[in-house]
Amino acid sequence: MTGQRLLEIQGLKVHFRTDDGWVRAVDGIDIGVDRGETVCIVGESGCGKTVTAKTVLKLIDMPPGKIAAGQVMFEGRDLVPLPSEAMQKIRSKEIGFVFQEPMTSLNPVYTVGHQIAEAVRQHEGLSRRAAMDRAAEMLRLVNIPNPERRVHDYPHQFSGGMRQRVMIGMALSCGPKLLIADEPTTALDVTIQAQILDLLAEMKQRLGMAVLLITHAMGVVAEVAQRVVVMYAGKVVEEAPVGALFATPRHPYTQGLIRSIPRIDRAAISHARLEAIPGTVPSLLNPPVGCRFAARCRHAMPECTAAEPPLREVAPGHKVACILYPEVRS
Template identity: 85%
Template sequence: MVRAVDGVDIGVDRGETVCVVGESGCGKTVTAKTVLKLIDMPPGRIVAGSILWQGRDLVPLPPAAMRAIRSKEIGFIFQEPMTSLNPVYTVGDQIAETVRQHEGMSRRAAMDRAAEMLALVNIPNASRRVHDYPHQFSGGMRQRVMIAMALSCNPKMVIADEPTTALDVTIQAQILDLLNEMKQRLGMAVLLITHAMGVVAETAQRVVVMYAGKVVEEAPVGELFARPLHPYTQGLIRSIPRLDLAATEHRRLEAIPGTVPSLLNPPAGCRFAARCRHATPECSAAEPPLREAAPGHKVACIHAEAIAA
């Protein structure tokens, strides 16, 4: 048994963007998919805990009740649109299917809504392009189609699983601007999964840092970049390329030594201890709790204050 996500506790408020950040394999996507129970069960299963949506626990809900919540109340933008969109149906049909399922519209009305949504996400000639297939769109345009599909039923929250990973930086910026514009226009909450600290700085109001299936730090975005308390968070920030250095100043990118521990047999105590420059024997003795080190700033490190000082 692998505990891909272990004791993760994240809250998202109305109109807020929360970024979950961490390297590949830390549990970000499993966390996101578990909210809507999209993990494959079996072999995956929710062993304990609750998923509270507006005071209602989603864990015990049957499949039919979850289908009523997906897209209608919580939208999901998948990481790779080419594997998420059906290649043998037009994009209009795929958006319309979601609308007809939840809004009870006729096919014609649903196709009109699909065209409206494509226009909303700035796809030119939307009324014509609803009849095109996914392979007829570029990567950035396919991602816009995924956003249009996720927003087609005006959900109160959207979960975006690394929506800009395979896109060039110009298209990334356009997609992030579009998500922010839709959030402002519709007043929805956004849970954004990413491994890019630049995306976090540009997008989030609050940041959750995950490592090896656990939350190691949580803080408002400005506080996190100004005063990171966990050694792993500090390592992520130090690994960002610097553009403010003089042209004559050559500096190697800093890397975090070692590798992520296997979740088949996680180490005792702090899971980051083997890679941490500040580790002491106490770090491997017991698992550090996620505690509030400052107002709104939580960290799972027994040396956080000493490291910050």
């Protein structure tokens, strides 16, 4: 790993002030992304995965949010203390970001070509004409037909899938080393989802960039990830290569996620309901002592509520925060 690590999140804590107190949305996590690697952060809504992604580029609202602790190292440089002007240079140029809902991320009163061109001009100093040529080139790269004409169209003139392609083209327009995609297939039908995932894989291969993909869909994880980080209630509970995670999921929460995936072979022989994880996610205003999944876990023991289990390696490259598994001794 030495020399290959592009992004290193260390001990990150992100809290939000509310009328009831501080919500610990992200509460001490470590995540790394190597050059050219695709890492998926997976977990249910509210687990902290989107907050983690936005914190990398300091896109959370501060206040009410604050980075309470930790470092976000990008190419050996900590992004946390950087002023907004320095972060603006890193956004798009070094790290691209694809938001969850393109219709709310694209400005409805400007053409898509104008919006891509402005990002290029800001970071690369191109003329207006050259920047518009780049915008058309990016639309062509993401497989939008008639790009020279469509640069003059407005966001509402594109379908949902095409708008997501525009967002990907915009994020890639300055050749970033890392692309962060937050639920890029949400609200798209299954066929369009597959096209967007194929496009991301193609762009990664062509441009040689790393991808940090945020999702709640285990099917997406299985298709695109090389390594998977599972989050629950603001914590990382498991991390593994994608094959190992699906073959031998260790954490009871991960096992529950995988058991809840619809399967055609099961549907053919049974009309039983999908298996759900019982209980509810604990409040992040006042998280419980010990393992945050303990109240929902079928394997819970008294020790689980006594102290928080550390994230430790239980097999080569496979880490889990659960007392059921002994740590590997090298």
